[in-house]
Amino acid sequence: MNPSVEMMKNMPMSDTSVMSGMDMMAMQNLVDAASACMQACTMCSDAMAGMDGMGTCAAVCANCADVCSTMMRMMLRPMGMERDSLMAMLEACITICRVCRDECSTHIGMSEACAMCATACDACMTACQDMLSAMQTPAA
Amino acid sequence: MNPSVEMMKNMPMSDTSVMSGMDMMAMQNLVDAASACMQACTMCSDAMAGMDGMGTCAAVCANCADVCSTMMRMMLRPMGMERDSLMAMLEACITICRVCRDECSTHIGMSEACAMCATACDACMTACQDMLSAMQTPAA
Amino acid sequence: MNPSVEMMKNMPMSDTSVMSGMDMMAMQNLVDAASACMQACTMCSDAMAGMDGMGTCAAVCANCADVCSTMMRMMLRPMGMERDSLMAMLEACITICRVCRDECSTHIGMSEACAMCATACDACMTACQDMLSAMQTPAA
Amino acid sequence: MNPSVEMMKNMPMSDTSVMSGMDMMAMQNLVDAASACMQACTMCSDAMAGMDGMGTCAAVCANCADVCSTMMRMMLRPMGMERDSLMAMLEACITICRVCRDECSTHIGMSEACAMCATACDACMTACQDMLSAMQTPAA
Secondary structure, X not given: OOHHHHHHHOOOOOOHHHHHOOOHHHHHHHHHHHHHHHHHHHHHHHHHHOOOOOHXXXXXXXXXXXXXXXXXXXXXXXXXOOHHHHHHHXXXXXXXXXXXXXXXXXXXXXXXXXXXXXXXXXXXXXXXXXXXXXXXXXXX | OOHHHHHHHOOXXXXXXXXXXXXXXXXXXXXXXXXXXXXXXXXXXXXXXOOOOXXXXXXXXXXXXXXXXXXXXXXXXXHHOOHHHHHHHHHHHHHHHHHHHHXXXXXXXXXXXXXXXXXXXXXXXXXXXXXXXXXXXXXX | OOXXXXXXXXXXXXXXXXXXXXXXXXXXXXXXXXXXXXXXXXHHHHHHHXXXXXXXXHHHHHHHHHHHHHHHHHHOOHHHOOHHHHHHHHHXXXXXXXXXXXXXXXXXXXXXXXXXHHHHHHHHHHHHHHHHHHHHOOOO | OOHHHHHHHOOOOOOHHHHHOOOHHHHHHHHHHHHHXXXXXXXXXXXXXXXXXXXXXXXXXHHHHHHHHHHHHHHOOHXXXXXXXXXXXXXXXXXXXXXXXXXXXXOOOOOHHHHHHHHHHHHHHHHHHHHHHHHHOOOO
16 A cells, blocks of 8 residues: 555545545555556657657647646545545546547557557546546445 | 737647637636636635634645646647547536635635635636537537 | 735735745736746647657746746745745746746747747746845845 | 656657766656655645644645656656756755655654655655766766
8 A cells, every 4th residue: 555545544534425435445546547647648748749740649648647636636635525526527537538548549559658658548547437436336 | 818828829729620619718718717716726725724624625725726727737738629628627627616616605704815715716617617618619 | 916916915924034025026926927937838838749849848848837837836825935945946947947948949930939938938037036036135 | 667767768858968877766766756755745735734733834745745746747758858957956856845854843743644744755855866966977
C-alpha cells in the first residue's frame, strides 16, 4: 500500500457516507493509475510536440495530464469529499482518458511514447470506473 | 477583449467543427470567469484553512480551484478541442462550482472571502452553461 | 483593482512581516501578469506543438505556464506567506519567463502566438522583479 | 524502474548537454520523490485545514504540493530541458520542501499526517539536491 493510502486511512473526513462504500484497494489503484497516467501523458505530449503533424495528439495528452492531476488531488482531500463532485470528475476523467487513449492508439506503430501513454490512459479509465462502481454500491 | 481570446482567434485548430458553433464572447467570458473563480477559490481555501471548523469549506474550495484551472487550460488548447472532452469537463466544472457556491453561501454572514468566492463560483457556473449551450447549438 | 487583490486586503496572514514591505499595486500587477502569462504560454505551447520543428518552444512554454500558475497560487495564499519560499519561487519564475521570452523571441517573425507570448513573459518577469524588490525593501 | 523513466530513456531532447551529466537513477528518484511529496502535502494540507490553528501549515503544504507538481512536470518534458530553468526550479523546490518539512516537524507529536509529510518533504529535498549535483558534474 502506498503512503498516500496509508495516510488516508487515518484522516478526518467531512462526509463519511461518501467513503463508506469505498473500496480502499480501488482508491489505491485510482491514485496510482492517475499518477502514472499524468506522467505518461506529460511525456507523450512533450514527445508529440516535437514531431511533425502530431499537434492534436500533444494537446489531447496535455489535457489528459491536467485532468488526471486534478482528479487525483480531489481524491487526496478527504475533507472535501462530496458525492456529486467526485462522480462528475470521475466521469470527466473517464471521457478524457478514453479520447487520449483512442488518439494515441492510432500512433502506436510509430511511437513508443504513444503506446505507453495509451496503456496508462486505459488503466486510469478502468480505475475511475471501478471507483465509480464502488461509490454506487451501498455499504454493507 | 482579453489577449487570450485575441490569440485564440488566430490559432490553428484540430477540429473546426467543435468551434464552429462557439460564441467567441462566451469563450472570453468563460476564460475570464474561470480565472477569477480559480483565484477566489484559492484565496478562500487559504482563509478557511485558518478558521476553526471550516476544513470542509477549505477542501471544497481547493477542489474547485483545481477544476477551474484545468477546465480553463483545456479551453486554451485549440489543437486539442474535442467535443466529448470539453463537454464532460464543462459538466464537471458546473457541478463542482455549484457545490462550492452552496458551501460558501452558508458562511456569507461570517466571511467576506466566502461571499466573494460564492459570487465567483456562480459566475463561472453560468459561463460554463453558456459555453455548453453554444456548443450544442448547430452552426448557422 | 481586481477582486483577488480586494479579497487579499481583508485576509488573515501567518507572517505579517513578509507582507509589511509589500506594495499592493505590485501584488495586483503580479497576479494579473502571471495569469496573463500562464494563458499566453498555454496557448503558445498548443500552437507550437502543431508546427513542424517547434517542439522545444512548445515544451518551454508548457514549463512556463506551470511555473506562473504555481507562483500565482502561492501569492494567493496569505496564510502560507514565508519570505524564503516566496523569494525562491519568484527567482525561479523570473528565470523561466526569461528563457521562454528568449525562445519565443526567435520566432516572432513567423508566429503571432510567439510574439504575444514573449510580451506576456517579459511583463511577468518585470512584475516578479518588482515584487522581489518590494519584499527586500524594509517597511517604513 | 518506473514507466516514466522507461519512457524518458527513449525520448528526443532539445538539449542533450543538459542530460548528458544526468544520473538516470537520480532522475527516477526525483520523479518518484516529487510525486510522493505532492501526494503527502495535498493530504496533509487537507487534514490541517480541518484542525484548529493549523492554517499556516495547511497553506505551506498547499504551496509545496503545487511546487513539487510543477517541478516534476518540468522533469517529464525532455524537449524543454534547459539548464538555467531546471536549476532555478530545483532550487525553489528545495527551499519550499525545507520550509514545509520544518513547519510539519513542529506538529509531529500531534499529527500523523505531518509526520508522514515531513518525511516526504525531506526525501524530495534530498532528491532535488542529488539532481542538482548530477547536473553540475561534468559528463565523463
